Amino acid sequence: MPSQMTNQTASDTITVEKEACVFTQRSAVEFTEFADGDKKKNSVTLNLYDGSINNHWYWGNFAFELSSMKAAKTKLPILYRHDTDQRIGFANSFSIEEKLTITGVMLDNELSRSIKADADAGFPFETSLRFDPERSIIENIPEGSSQKVNGKTLKGPGTIIKNALVMEGSVTVFGALKNTRAQFVKSKETQKMSEENENKLKEEKVKIDAAFEKGNKAAGERFEAIAGLPGADAEFAVAQFKAGASVEDAKTALLEKQSAALAAKQQASDTATQQTQTLDPAVQEFSDEQKSAAGLLTKDGKAPVTDEERFEAEWRADPKLQDEFGNDKDGLAGYIAFKKNDAKGLIKIKKG
16 A cells, blocks of 8 residues: 655655565675574574665665664564565664664574575575655655765755664565566556546536535525515524425425414414303303404405405404415415315314
């Protein structure tokens, strides 16, 4: 997996290939024996870096700042070809006097014994280290520039790694990971595909932003329309908007709300009338005569003939009805619709 790190000179985030964090030192691996009680054990020394300037396939002219190199652990793993499944020992000594050297103990396993036997027979093993880019300072040296490092001059284009954190040392055949260059080429192709995908995502984001802006405008218009319905208060408008109701749905809900309120009012009035009839028949008689005398008139001053005329006369004569349903033609239409539906038994009163 690629690693993310911060470039010290540009202060931005770059992607570094995993294989680019491997550095080869073409020096021999040294094996010795030492007594540990009644047993003899093998000691191993890896010269991982001598402070020189090298040409790296990824970094260009390349050097670690030797004096700032550090070990990631007190006991540093020693592997075969950077493979964590092929463990051959561990180092408990980390020295950076004139060169970076680690010394430790070989494990007693078949692989470590085989490597020791091959080395004794003269096989020219090499050494390699892996460092952690996320906790190192990566300093790019541009073309035409140069900088001193470890008493030597590094010319750009190149890279100096400061505070390099060494994760492990490895015994290798050629110092690098198997198929490193092939993996790098493949990863570059993957990066190209990623850039194409990123461009597509950017295009989609522009479309989404435009649609979102359009959606916001439509949502604002919908809220204004709901809030503008005759008799709709702010609480009702907000509740309907949050529920995702259309303007037509909100009209229906408002009519039901107004109808329920009117029905509750009518029920309360009927209850009061019944109580009056029970307590004082004389008062009830007077009330009926008063109601008959008052009568209801249409807007032309005539007695209503049809149901619609009677409903309209009721609405015009009662300011409270106009407050409930609205005092314009839409409010009148809503009241007439309510009365017709009530007559058909379509209005259901919810009892709380």
